[in-house]
Amino acid sequence: MKSMLLGIHTAWKQFEQLVLGRLAPVVDLAARLYLAKVFFWSGLNKIQDWDSTLYLFREEYHVPLLSPDVAAVMGTGGELGFSVLLAIGLWTRFSACGLLVLNLVAVYSYYDSLKDSPAALQDHLEWGILLSLLIVSKVRQLTVDHLLIHHFLPSPAKT
Numbered sequence: 001m002k003s004m005l006l007g008i009h010t011a012w013k014q015f016e017q018l019v020l021g022r023l024a025p026v027v028d029l030a031a032r033l034y035l036a037k038v039f040f041w042s043g044l045n046k047i048q049d050w051d052s053t054l055y056l057f058r059e060e061y062h063v064p065l066l067s068p069d070v071a072a073v074m075g076t077g078g079e080l081g082f083s084v085l086l087a088i089g090l091w092t093r094f095s096a097c098g099l100l101v102l103n104l105v106a107v108y109s110y111y112d113s114l115k116d117s118p119a120a121l122q123d124h125l126e127w128g129i130l131l132s133l134l135i136v137s138k139v140r141q142l143t144v145d146h147l148l149i150h151h152f153l154p155s156p157a158k159t
Contacts, residue, residue, distance in 0.1 A: 007124050028140040029089075031101050036087035038127060039099055043079030046072070061109045086134075089143025096134040103128050 046053040053072050057063065063071035077100055085095040107114060107124050114121045139145045 025140040025142045029142045030133070031134060032086050032089060032092070032143075035096075035099065035127060035130055036083040038083075038085075039079045039102070040083040043076050043083065046076040046079070060113065061106075063109045064109075065106060075102060075105075089140070089145050092139065092143055092145050093135050096131045100128060100131040100135065103131065138147065 044126040053076065054069060057072040057075075061068075061071070063075070066074065079102060082095040082098040082102070085091050086099065103124055107121070107128075116122065141147060
């Protein structure tokens with residue numbers, strides 16, 4: 001029994017190294033691109049009809065601690081800026097944190113509307129989970145962060 005468990009464990013470790021280890025950067029990239037698309041399009045929609053955006057922030061979205069106009073500018077800028085950084089993997093964790101805060105503020109600010117739309121609330125929950133995973137995950141290979149870390153910071157083996 002012990003040798004069988006050891007064999008399963010060894011086989012799983014090899015599978016992790018050969019398959020899952022190579023898929024992790026691709027899955028990380030897919031998650032970043034998906035989230036970036038969601039938030040970037042949201043920011044673009046706000047810019048395309050700025051008068052409606054200002055109206056919504058003044059009348060519907062009740063962002064705490066900020067005036068509606070400041071909240072509209074910060075929210076739109078955050079969606080556009082953080083999503084681009086997230087897509088290319090530059091300051092990935094910082095960008096994911098920024099988008100997570102925007103997501104949480106959005107849910108809090110217009111929860112009255114979201115509570116009547118379970119699918120929309122579910123979207124925000126799933127985006128929050130994906131962003132949280134990006135925040136706690138290590139820097140993957142398919143990011144600008146990875147290139148910067150490995151080209152400009154000395155590795156322990158080189159020193």
